[in-house]
Amino acid sequence: LTIINYNAGNIRSIQNMLKKIGVTSSVSNNIKDIEKAEKLILPGVGSFDYGMKQLHELGLISILNKKILFDKTPILGICLGVQLMTQKSEEGFLPGLGWFNASVVKFNFSDLSQSYKIPHMNWAEINIKKETRLFSGFTETPRFYFVHSYHLKTENNIEVSATTTHGYEFAAALEKENIIGVQFHPEKSHKFGMQVLRNFIDKY
DSSP: OEEEOSSOSOHHHHHHHHHHTTOOOEEEOOHHHHHHOSSEEEOOOSOHHHHHHHHHHTTOHHHHHIIIIISOOOEEEETHHHHHTSSEETTOSSOOOOOSSEEEEEOOOTTSSSOOOSSEEEEEEOEEOSOOGGGTTOSSOOEEEEEESEEEEESOGGGEEEEEEESEEEEEEEEETTEEEESSBGGGSHHHHHHHHHHHHHHO
């Protein structure tokens, strides 16, 4: 398991959570390490364009496309990580990786009778929309910690594995074959986050 280090992630907390569930991981932005990885995690905090610039400058776009689209290596995108997997973002101008038929938009509460805080920074329950190994094994409704000002907007509901609500419903997780992404932070979500990470490790 390799966590991709592109200078835009809270990598230490992810490694610590993996360690708690007995999983050893490496952190790298070396193309050879990524080539050898059996599973990948693309973390991320910060802005969309900054994240894409870092991936370009580190020369990681080609190897990621090869690993994900052709080798079908399982990958988990977290927060900014899943946003980078979409086509584009209102936050920036650069195109995303384009693995999901989705985009990233800013929260807009203009049509609602009340306003909500931005960023969405809170614990929230998710609504599981399709059977997925990622959300299996829960004995109660899973809750996760979210911190984000922009959210996923999908053009293909079949890719949505879970939603949540902050003012209105939006996608909290996307999944397509070996590509999995979550808007929330499993590494900050205690037992629920541990279960998600364990499911990713054991079931993909």
